[in-house]
Each structure stands twice: as C-alpha cells, then as structure tokens.
Amino acid sequence: MASLSPPPSLNETYSGIPLNLLEKAKSAKFKVYENLTKTIATRKGLALPPGISKNALLSALDELATQVGQEHVQLNDQPLDDGWYMEHPNTHDAFSLLDEESLIASAIVYPGSTEEVQTVVKWANVHKIPIYPISMGRNLGYGGAAPRVRGSVVLDLGKRMNAILDINPNDCTCLLEPGVSFYALYEAIQARGYKHLWIDCPDLGGGSVLGNTIDRGVGYTPYGDHWAQHAGLEVVLPTGEVIRTGMGAMAGSNTWQAFPYGFGPTSDGMFSQSNMGIVTKMGMTLMPNPGGHKSYMYTFEREEDLPLLIDIIRPLRIANILENVAQLKYYIQEVAALGNPRSKYYKGKGQTPEDVLRREAEKLPCGKCTWIYYGTAYGPEHIRKHKLELIHSEFMSIPNAKKIDPSTIPKSHYFWARDRISSGTPDLQELDWLNWVPNGAHCFFSPISPTNGKDAQKLLAIARKRHTQFGIDLFPAFCIGLREMHLIINMVYDRSDSSSKRAAYECMRAMIDDAAKEGYGEYRTHLVFQDQVAQTYGWNNGALMKFNERIKDALDPNGILAPGRCGIWPKAYKYRGLQLGVGQPGPDKDSGEGITEEPGKLLAAKL
Ligand SMILES: Cc1cc2nc3c(=O)[nH]c(=O)nc-3n(C[C@H](O)[C@H](O)[C@H](O)COP(=O)(O)OP(=O)(O)OC[C@H]3O[C@@H](n4cnc5c(N)ncnc54)[C@H](O)[C@@H]3O)c2cc1C
Incomplete structure (x- = not known):
C-alpha cells in the first residue's frame, strides 16, 4: 500500500486535484485501495459497435487518425482498470452494474477544438459508427464514462478542450470548455483574486462543470440547480453543423452569458440529458459572495419526526429562509461518512442490524437521533441572525430536536466538508461512505416528490421495503429544492461480487416501478435504467418520447450520437434489442451489442 502513487495534481493535469486537497486525496486513495480485492481481468475481446465488423472499425479509426492525429485516437483493447475517483477510466463505467465489459467503448477520440468535434461527427456519419461524448467522465453512480451502446467511440472532450474562456467579474459569469472541473474553476477564480465570486459545486469537485450541468446535476449553495444557472451553449449537431444558443446566436453578441434566452424558442433544453448535440462551450452564472455564511446542524430523534419536519421545511424553503439545497440525512450515513468498512461494526451478511x-x-456528534439536517445561512451576520432565529424556533418545535454546536464538532467531521461545499469550496470527503463495502461502488435512486411529509414517508417506505427485500443498507438523504424534494438514495454495492450487483440492480428496478406507480419520477438515472425511467414518463401514450424521437430522427438521421441515452433511440437502433429492463427485444437481434442484464454474464457468443 505504501507504494501507491500520489493522485495527479491540478498543476499536472486538467482533471487533477488542487494542491490544498492533495493530502486528503492521498488518504482517500489509500482507503479505496485498502478496501480493494477486485483484480483487473483479462479482456474478453474488443467491443464492436452494432453491425460493424472489426476490420471496418479498425479501418475507419485509421481514417479518423489521419484527420485528428494518431495520438488522439486510442483503441480500447487494454484490460479495464477501474482506478478511483481522481484517476478514473474513460473506457467504461468504473462502477459497472452489469458485466464490466457490457457498456464499454471500442475506442476513445480526443478532439482538440469545436472544428475537430465536427470532423469526428462527420466521420461517424460516413461510417455509421455510434459516438458518445463525455466531458470529464466522472458521472459515477449514473454510468461513469460508459457509452449507452457497447462499442461506441467515446469522445473524451475534456482532455484537450479544457480552457476557461472567460470569467467576467462584473457580470459574475464565466464561459467554459468541457474539461473544466469544479476544482479548476474554483482555483482559477482564487488565482485571479476574485474574492467576490463563488462557484457552486457538487459533493465532489472533480466533475466537469459543463458535464454536470447538462446532466442537470446539483450543488449546495443557493445556486445549486446548475442547469438553471447555465447561460448560453455552443453545440455541434449530429450532422456536424455548429449553433450557439440564446444571445450567442447574434454575431458579435455582448450578452451571451448575461441573458439566457435570446429570441424565439429556447432550444437549450434539447441539449440537456439528451443525445441531440455535443456541447462544446457553456456559459454559467457565478454567485456573488454573500458577505458571510454560517452552517448549522440540527438533529431529530424519532423516525416518525420525518413528516412534521418536512412540512416545517416546505414554507421555510419556498420563502428562502432555508436558502440552499440543504440535506436531511439518516443516522446511518453519519456512521458511513466516517469512511470505515461496515465490517468494522458488523461482519454478517444482509442489512446491518439497526x-x-x-x-x-x-457515539458521534449527532448523538442519539434519526434525522440530521445540514443547512447554511448566507449574508452578513445581522442578516443571517434573523433567518437563523426563525429556523431555530421552527425546528425546535419538534420534541427532542437538538441544535449541535459547531464548536463541539471535530474539524475532520463531515459537517465541515458540508460547510465548505455549501459555501462554494469544492471538497473530496464525500467519497468516504463508498468504503462501506469492499470494492465499493454505488448507484443513485433519485426520485422527485412534493416537499410534503406524507410523500417523504411514502417514498421512504418504498425504499425501505425494497432495501430490506434485497438486503442492502439504506442511505437516504432528502435534498430540498424550492418546491420539490429529491430523495437521493446511495445504494452501495461490491462491484466485484455479482450477487451484490444483482441485488442493487434489482432493488433499483423495483424502486423505480414502485415509485412511478405513486407518481414519483427520477430526475436522473444510471445508463442501465434510462429506458425504464423514460418509460415512466409515458403520459398520453408516450407522447413526450414520440416527440423526442421525432426530433432525434430529424437531427440525427443516421442515429450516430449517443443512441439510447435517456431512453431516446433513433430509428437506426430502435428494433435491435438494445433496450434494457423494458419490453421485448425487437426482431433484429443481430446487434453485436452482446449484453445481458445478468450481472457478471456477457453473451459470449456475440464477442
Ligand atoms: C460520492 C459521489 C457523490 C456525488 N455527488 C453528486 C452531487 O452532489 N451532485 C451531482 O450532481 N452529482 C454527484 N455525483 C455524480 C457525479 O460524480 C457528478 O454529477 C459529476 O459531475 C458528473 O460527471 P462529469 O461532470 O464528469 O460529467 P460527464 O461524465 O462528462 O458527463 C455526464 C453525461 O453528460 C453527457 N455529456 C457530457 N458532456 C457532454 C457534452 N459536452 N455534450 C453532450 N453530452 C455530454 C454524457 O452523456 C455524459 O455521460 C456524485 C458522485 C459520487 C461518486
């Protein structure tokens, strides 16, 4: 273990860790590798795109290499190394739920400019080879860097397109390429001395600001709804043309990042959680430093306090007294957040006893409790004071509620990581709970519901029933947006153990269906559940999907761009039996996809 190399720093690579987090990253890496028993398997074979022979693929890749440079095209024929968060693969999903060779790239290409992205798109149309864009590829929990169709050529945009094109300190906006991470943006703002600017970051700062935002990711300051904060896109369409949205559609525009709509229909939404275009630039608004902040933590003793608590939160959140996407966590997460394997507490199988x-x-700062509310108030002290008093009197109306004095909380505690994140300083500590099981991986169950006590109880009951059925420890967190909640459940599984993967996979499928029957839909999901989730948005005989498919077929007649992403299948791929978890395979089963929903089993005959 002593021989582990240090994680690459931001000085060395665009995707690296800032120097001030290097020691933390070293220790996180150590914990991951200490908990690792999975070995790197010999490859079963090169993944081929559906209907493309090996010779055809190799000769098309040779041609691509002449267009973008040999060194920027890489065959994915080496063993698949999962790495860890800071040294993640761009070839596959490091947290694979199916057989690890199921959803993998045949090759990776690294375009260096919008023009080169156009070149790759045109090449894909000529050869009818599916391509799949990633910005940083750290979408862990939602599919990582994996393409939806096995054998697609992954466009890793971040490696060569990682410039911060603009930071406007007056308008509080920026313009970014795909490879700019939250870490990198934060560091650039500090380096330029813009103390009056904040960024908003997710739990971990290594993701791409652009990739996270177009996947509608969330952070934890008042600017936590990232998509709502984006302002202007540059997009390469599936047939190779480039457009700019909003004010960017004007030649010589001077307000591209200041006004998101421009004139006419707003087309931006079509490029979020979609496969209609490749985003090569994105504008983003930055939060002005509010002049101070204070994080706080309240605990609530009983399981049954949940509905009353949620009903107290709703008006406070809508009125912006609770100002950020705050989190209500379960006591189990306090234990898991310590970063120890659960075997330290319990060596049996199935769920850990209550x-x-x-x-x-x-034994922890939260003490005897069931729910823990992590929140932050913003502004100078005299402004915070009023809000904090109101919050205090409302929360303390619940019997046995407690406010935990931050001065009693050790500096290494999760509370302080949340404090940093909620004030726009990226961190890494959230990785710790992944060590709960050996070879820890996770996927998110993330349904949206009204901010309502009864709904919170109903969703929790669904999750509890299925977690109990499949023997998985339950890690729920309610993330409260303005008028809705995301219930985010992190399902942690052992990615080297097919029965553990199978349990997580089936538990997720069951929860998606159970939740949909009650009117709750996922806001985002792992690649392998996207067909199922898309089908739950089926009002009026699937009218929305029919509309999406019409747009897809019009924009992408050859269906080359990320076919199947978010359940949108172009004509060329529709009846090839590629959907997962829904319906029956279509008549043409000769897809070359070769995947099965049996974790650990790949259709060997197709390789
Ligand atoms: C412990 C843990 C905690 C996490 N907490 C959070 C959290 O708090 N909030 C949150 O939002 N997420 C969270 N995540 C999930 C994930 O890590 C982040 O959302 C991350 O930012 C996504 O990866 P990325 O930014 O590298 O995006 P990418 O992986 O590059 O992109 C995501 C997807 O968007 C599409 N895409 C990317 N770039 C383009 C492009 N240029 N054009 C067209 N399509 C594109 C692709 O389909 C891609 O698969 C967490 C993950 C872990 C492991």
Missing part, C-alpha cells in the same frame, strides 16, 4: 448502527451513531 441496534448496531444506532449504537455507533450515538
């Missing part, structure tokens, strides 16, 4: 978890949680 008494074990409660006993461990009681």
Whole structure:
C-alpha cells in the first residue's frame, strides 16, 4: 500500500486535484485501495459497435487518425482498470452494474477544438459508427464514462478542450470548455483574486462543470440547480453543423452569458440529458459572495419526526429562509461518512442490524437521533441572525430536536466538508461512505416528490421495503429544492461480487416501478435504467418520447450520437434489442451489442 502513487495534481493535469486537497486525496486513495480485492481481468475481446465488423472499425479509426492525429485516437483493447475517483477510466463505467465489459467503448477520440468535434461527427456519419461524448467522465453512480451502446467511440472532450474562456467579474459569469472541473474553476477564480465570486459545486469537485450541468446535476449553495444557472451553449449537431444558443446566436453578441434566452424558442433544453448535440462551450452564472455564511446542524430523534419536519421545511424553503439545497440525512450515513468498512461494526451478511448502527451513531456528534439536517445561512451576520432565529424556533418545535454546536464538532467531521461545499469550496470527503463495502461502488435512486411529509414517508417506505427485500443498507438523504424534494438514495454495492450487483440492480428496478406507480419520477438515472425511467414518463401514450424521437430522427438521421441515452433511440437502433429492463427485444437481434442484464454474464457468443 505504501507504494501507491500520489493522485495527479491540478498543476499536472486538467482533471487533477488542487494542491490544498492533495493530502486528503492521498488518504482517500489509500482507503479505496485498502478496501480493494477486485483484480483487473483479462479482456474478453474488443467491443464492436452494432453491425460493424472489426476490420471496418479498425479501418475507419485509421481514417479518423489521419484527420485528428494518431495520438488522439486510442483503441480500447487494454484490460479495464477501474482506478478511483481522481484517476478514473474513460473506457467504461468504473462502477459497472452489469458485466464490466457490457457498456464499454471500442475506442476513445480526443478532439482538440469545436472544428475537430465536427470532423469526428462527420466521420461517424460516413461510417455509421455510434459516438458518445463525455466531458470529464466522472458521472459515477449514473454510468461513469460508459457509452449507452457497447462499442461506441467515446469522445473524451475534456482532455484537450479544457480552457476557461472567460470569467467576467462584473457580470459574475464565466464561459467554459468541457474539461473544466469544479476544482479548476474554483482555483482559477482564487488565482485571479476574485474574492467576490463563488462557484457552486457538487459533493465532489472533480466533475466537469459543463458535464454536470447538462446532466442537470446539483450543488449546495443557493445556486445549486446548475442547469438553471447555465447561460448560453455552443453545440455541434449530429450532422456536424455548429449553433450557439440564446444571445450567442447574434454575431458579435455582448450578452451571451448575461441573458439566457435570446429570441424565439429556447432550444437549450434539447441539449440537456439528451443525445441531440455535443456541447462544446457553456456559459454559467457565478454567485456573488454573500458577505458571510454560517452552517448549522440540527438533529431529530424519532423516525416518525420525518413528516412534521418536512412540512416545517416546505414554507421555510419556498420563502428562502432555508436558502440552499440543504440535506436531511439518516443516522446511518453519519456512521458511513466516517469512511470505515461496515465490517468494522458488523461482519454478517444482509442489512446491518439497526441496534448496531444506532449504537455507533450515538457515539458521534449527532448523538442519539434519526434525522440530521445540514443547512447554511448566507449574508452578513445581522442578516443571517434573523433567518437563523426563525429556523431555530421552527425546528425546535419538534420534541427532542437538538441544535449541535459547531464548536463541539471535530474539524475532520463531515459537517465541515458540508460547510465548505455549501459555501462554494469544492471538497473530496464525500467519497468516504463508498468504503462501506469492499470494492465499493454505488448507484443513485433519485426520485422527485412534493416537499410534503406524507410523500417523504411514502417514498421512504418504498425504499425501505425494497432495501430490506434485497438486503442492502439504506442511505437516504432528502435534498430540498424550492418546491420539490429529491430523495437521493446511495445504494452501495461490491462491484466485484455479482450477487451484490444483482441485488442493487434489482432493488433499483423495483424502486423505480414502485415509485412511478405513486407518481414519483427520477430526475436522473444510471445508463442501465434510462429506458425504464423514460418509460415512466409515458403520459398520453408516450407522447413526450414520440416527440423526442421525432426530433432525434430529424437531427440525427443516421442515429450516430449517443443512441439510447435517456431512453431516446433513433430509428437506426430502435428494433435491435438494445433496450434494457423494458419490453421485448425487437426482431433484429443481430446487434453485436452482446449484453445481458445478468450481472457478471456477457453473451459470449456475440464477442
Ligand atoms: C460520492 C459521489 C457523490 C456525488 N455527488 C453528486 C452531487 O452532489 N451532485 C451531482 O450532481 N452529482 C454527484 N455525483 C455524480 C457525479 O460524480 C457528478 O454529477 C459529476 O459531475 C458528473 O460527471 P462529469 O461532470 O464528469 O460529467 P460527464 O461524465 O462528462 O458527463 C455526464 C453525461 O453528460 C453527457 N455529456 C457530457 N458532456 C457532454 C457534452 N459536452 N455534450 C453532450 N453530452 C455530454 C454524457 O452523456 C455524459 O455521460 C456524485 C458522485 C459520487 C461518486
């Protein structure tokens, strides 16, 4: 273990860790590798795109290499190394739920400019080879860097397109290429001395600002709804043309990042969680430093406090007294956030017994409790004071509620990582709970519901029933937006163990269906559940999907761009049996896809 190389720093690579987090990253890496028993398997074979022979693929890639440079085209024929968060693969999903060779790239291409992205798109149309864009490829929990169709050529945009094109300190906006991480943007703002600018970041800062935003990711300051903060896109369409949205459609525009709509229909939404275009530039608004902040933590003793608490939160959140996408976590997460394997507390199989978890949680700063609210108030002290008093009197109306004094919380505690994130300083500590099981991987169950006590209870009951059925520890967190909640459940599984993967996979499928029956839909999901989730948005005989498919077929007649992403299948791929978890395979099964929904089993005959 002593021989582990240090994670690459931001000085060395665009995707690296800032120097001030290097020690933390070293220790996170150490914990991951200490918990690792999975070995790197010999490859079963090169993944081919559906209907493309090996010779055809190799000769098309040779041609591509002459157009963008040999060194920028890489065959994916080496063993698949999952790495870890800071040294993640761009060839596959490091947290694979199916067989790890199921959803993998045949090759990776690294375009260096919008023009080169156009070149790749035109090449894909000539050869009818599916391509799949990633910005940083750290979409862990939602599919990582994996393409939806096995054998697609992954366009890794971040490696060579990672410039911060503009930071406007007056308008508080920026313009970014795909490879700019939250870490990199934060560091650039500090380096330029713009103390009055904040960024908003997710739990971990290594993702691409652009990739996260177009996947509608969330962060934890008042600017936490990233898509709502974007302002202007540059997009390469699936047939190779380039457009700019909003004010960017004017030649010589001077307000591209200042006014998101421009004139006429707003087309930006078509490029978010979609396969209608490749985003090569994105504008983003930045939050002005509010002049101070204070994080706080309240605990609530009983499981049954949940509905009342949520009903108290709703008006406070809508009125912006609770100002950020705050989190209501379960006591189990306090234990998991310590970063220890659960075997430290319990060595049996199935769910960890409640008494074990409660006993461990009681030893922590949260003490004896069931729910923990992490929040932050913003502004100078005299402004915060009024809001904090209101919050205090509302929360303390719940019997046995407690405010935890931050001065009693050790500096290494998760509370302080949340404090940094909620004030726009990216961190890394959130990785810790992944160590709960050996070879820890996770996927998110993330349904949207009204901010309503009854709904919170109903969703929690669905999740509890299925987690109990499949023997998985339950990690729920309610993330409260303005008028809705995301219930985010992190399902942690052992990615080297097919029964653990199978349990997570089936549990997720069951929860998606159960939730949909009650009117709750996922805001985002892992690649392998996208067909199923898309189908739950089926009002009026699937009218929305029919509309999406018409647009897709019009924009992408050869269906080359990320076919199947978010359940949108172009004509060319529709009846090839590629959908997962829904319906029956279509008549043409000779897809070359070769995947099965059996974790650990790949259709060997297709390789
Ligand atoms: C412990 C843990 C905690 C996490 N917490 C959060 C959190 O708080 N909030 C959150 O939002 N996420 C969270 N995530 C999920 C994920 O890590 C982040 O959302 C991350 O930012 C996504 O990866 P990325 O930015 O590298 O995007 P990418 O992987 O590059 O992109 C995501 C997807 O968008 C599409 N895409 C990317 N770039 C383009 C492009 N240029 N054009 C067209 N399509 C494109 C692709 O389909 C791609 O698969 C967490 C993950 C882990 C492991």
